[in-house]
Amino acid sequence: MRLLLVEDDAALRLGLARQLEAEGYRVDQAADGADGLFQAREYPVDLAIVDLGLPKVDGITIVQKLRAEGRTLPILVLTARGSWQEKVRGLEAGADDYLVKPFDYPELAARVKALLRRATKSASDVLSFGTLAIDLSAQVARLAGEPLELTAFEFRLLEYLARERARVVSKKELSDYLYPHDEDRDSNVLEVLIGRLRKKLDPDGALQPIETLRGRGYRFALE
Structure with a gap:
């Protein structure tokens, strides 16, 4: 956060x-x-x-x-x-x-x-979406009980999308959240992070956890 x-x-x-x-x-x-x-x-x-x-x-x-x-x-x-x-x-x-x-x-x-x-209207530090659990305090995400190997950037990206799951988050907003305000941003890097995160969250392609809305941004789709 x-x-x-x-x-x-x-x-x-x-x-x-x-x-x-x-x-x-x-x-x-x-x-x-x-x-x-x-x-x-x-x-x-x-x-x-x-x-x-x-x-x-x-x-x-x-x-x-x-x-x-x-x-x-x-x-x-x-x-x-x-x-x-x-x-x-x-x-x-x-x-x-x-x-x-x-x-x-x-x-x-x-x-x-x-x-x-x-x-976040949560009684605990853990956000749960079916088999996915995101521990905000420990900075760990687990899928079916197994910890996911996420980089710090990937975890922050997942955390933000999950907490803002009720709406579409633009690329600019995500970049502002992830990077220091005086640092150059590259939208291609953000797309790579999204792609890597999707593969780690959904290796079989069954969950479709992150939606891309062309021209608008991304939305966390799990409930």
Whole structure:
């Protein structure tokens, strides 16, 4: 899953990003509120972690603007202020949860997992589609109980299509999700990844798990 971390304390931001990436998350970083707001608007983000005391644009304003624009991604706010008024302000602005600094990383990780489960309307970290099980926490997919040998890119691709299974996902949206926003994208690479993923999910050609809708994108077809 793709997270956005907006924090002006470089040591804290880099440390949290490193720990979250070690758990399999893709983490985009922003050192100020203006860049954080831009990234949240421009790229498909599953969850945002936003410090309230940011330069350029403060965290409360980021939350308010995103909610006013109808963006429903989960938002966890971080604050060094321990007063109940600040917590209430963050929640009233539209944040889903808050964490007061200093905090231990396991607490943040637990909050992130809980918010992501709530957002995907899942009681667990496992998405199941017949014989296919996708464990979002362990970053493992299993077919008929056997683990599939997926690259990190293939797993992220599968995870995103499965979570967005109710709609068609365009090539651009998939590319934005898979690649850093400053990296060149090649649509041919995406097509190769889709082809490899299809073969691994459906070696016998019986399931047809990923549909191609010409000129529109892809749709996850399993239920």
